[in-house]
Amino acid sequence: MNIFRLSGDLSHLLAILLLLVKIWKTRSCAGISGKSQILFAIVYTTRYLDLFTSFVSVYNSFMKVVFLTASYGTLYLMFFKFKPTYDHNHDSFRILYLIIPSLVLSFIIVHVYTVMEILWTYSIYLEAVAIMPQLFMVSRTGEAETITSHYLFALGSYRALYILNWIYRYYTEDFLDMIVIIAGIVQTILYCDFFYLYITKVLKGKRLSLP
């Protein structure tokens, strides 16, 4: 554990809780992509199956359970409790275009051919692109609520902080996992455009709207 990893995890946790609280408080999931949320649920499920097979620390297990619970909780709010507020007309990204190629890639580029390892690798590849339906939705509607912008910023920062963590671990522990590093860089790059808008608009008190 180092400061970059911890900050990344807390940023990730903040993002997930921010989204849950936003939906709960406003009794609405308008502007949130249900498809991205489905992809994140798949990501957490396939990655954290190791809850049953390997124990790292109480911290790790606790966070995994929180991420899984919050993710399914979000899906429940979006597709059941507040379903009428879900803006499915603007959530039109075809997620099979992300699900299938990630799956194929996880069979081609993987460290070890075991079911758990392939599922873990799949979760890494899918996570890298899981935000695309949400970013697509923002670009289609041309705007995002400020709280949604904070959510996206926290979620994007998390992997960027993990990249610093991997650089740190490379020098201090000789730890190097190219699969997770390349996917993490791709994931962070996808947010760059949004980061720019967030810094130039949202942080200056303006609403995020596209020109």
Added chain:
Amino acid sequence: LKPSYVKDEL
């Protein structure tokens, strides 16, 4: 190098 199958991150 640590084996890649040591998954200690989230």
